[in-house]
Amino acid sequence: MRADQKTVSLLYFAVLREQRGLNAETRTTSVSTAGALYEDLKRDCGFTLSRDDLRVSVNGAFVDFEQPIADGDEIVFLPPVAGG
Amino acid sequence: MRADQKTVSLLYFAVLREQRGLNAETRTTSVSTAGALYEDLKRDCGFTLSRDDLRVSVNGAFVDFEQPIADGDEIVFLPPVAGG
Amino acid sequence: MFSVSEEPLEDLDLQGPLLNREAGGCVEFSGRVRDFNQGKTVSSLEYQVYAGLADKEGNLILKEAREKFDILEARCVHRSGHLKIGEMAVWVGVVAVHRAEAFSACQYIMDELKHRLPIWKKEHYADGDSGWIRSHTPPLKAGGDLAFS
């Protein structure tokens, strides 16, 4: 594994879950931010939501898309919510 | 019975019920308004509330103390309320 | 839709009659007998109700709420008789499509009924004393405004 590579866990919800066809997966990546990871996923998995439609959480806390990601992180891209 | 005399029903609640020692009674009177009737009751029954503390209803509707009363009316003097 | 109950409100299906397939949101208020009021320990509470007028005034308040707010339905049940600590004394329920309207209507109904329903309550205290509770609002002078205050 290259020095800049890390393996992260991804959870999918709502339309992203449907487009990916998976609830969760692990992915090895060399990108450094959550935002760059989403751009990769969008290209590879055909996600139709743009980054502006999403929020991102890393290890259960909302973060900025520029947040650096680390090996072992749990990353979730959250489509617009509608509880209640 | 004199021409100006009428018999009315009175219901009592809360402190008036306790001071009167009755839930209800009928009373024959020659006064012409609800307000004058209360002044008579206050004198005869030892009611401590003044007219300013009360509202009055005649036949199930709030009325003015100057409302003329008629034979057969159901009259209730209402102490300050506190529902809920 | 307004009623007075001598039976415990806990035994009634309060919300049931309000629910229908359109009703997205329901706001409810329930008031219970507290064990402490104005510095004294309360052992029980006694409610006297002038039933004929309470029904009329209660239904008028609910009608006003339906006119002022965009709600589907509103219901209120008020207890009468002798209540123990923790028992429910009053319940108001409002269903609406938009929850903000349901909150406003429920609050309006509670505020009005506290001041307008011909209901009196007497607190019995642990020390054997007792007293009739006065509303915080002084009564309006009789006159053009017939609302009880």
Place this chain on the structure above:
Amino acid sequence: MFSVSEEPLEDLDLQGPLLNREAGGCVEFSGRVRDFNQGKTVSSLEYQVYAGLADKEGNLILKEAREKFDILEARCVHRSGHLKIGEMAVWVGVVAVHRAEAFSACQYIMDELKHRLPIWKKEHYADGDSGWIRSHTPPLKAGGDLAFS
């Protein structure tokens, strides 16, 4: 005091844990699955919940409500899974000494959780179609403000 339930909320004692001898007034909000939304007949509703984050955010909202309003306690339970028409999807309860504070706090909690909880719902329509419901509020740009909108 916030939790997600896979079991029907109708089977839970929702209000019970909130009641204590001090609590004079309780305001509750319950949201149920409607059979009609934006012109289409709904046959059922599916809730997906990111449970770890929902618990954290839900409890944060309740904490904010306790800080902003003079209340005794607040509780919220949100349903997950597949719900039929008429089933309860969310319940919020607030107890307070002063009812105005309970109304304000309950409304605050509902407003916040609608926009901040990581919960998604998909409506299944009578015509076989289905769709994910979007919140009315567009999401905030990521940045200093981490509140979900």
